[in-house]
Amino acid sequence: MSGTAKTDDRGRIVIPREVREKHGDRYRIVELDDRVELIPLRSDPIEGLQDAVGDAFEGKTIAEIKAEARQAAREAALSEDTT
Template sequence: MATETDDRGRIYLPKELRDRHGERFRVVDLPSRIVLVPVDDDPIQAVRESAGPAFEGKSIDELRDDARTAIAEESRRETEGKTDT
């Protein structure tokens, strides 16, 4: 799907996408692209539910640090031209 910004920089997302992914998104600026990531009402609970027992016993700070490390590593690989996608 392709879309364009309007004169104020807004992006239109079709109703089907909003129904499936929600109304709130985090904009992630990577070296080669921008990614919209849906934001759940309770993001930590959503991560715990999707990951199952993998994150049991980890604090919010530990989960945040792990996520930041993973994003930094992905950005580093992408900058060096070594992406998996």
């Protein structure tokens, strides 16, 4: 579905029911140079991450995923600091 929308006097835009039923009620607003995009937010962000990366994190807790991400970022920062 596509169409046009207009803000009301309070700056609100109504998202059509068909779109809300398909994508949900929560969206991240992303402002780009030439447009604004609405990105649907899942109620379970880990589910969205799993959809994006497959089973790469299967069997790991959120704490384990965070710790691995921090360690990878730390290692990347240290390897770039060799100049």
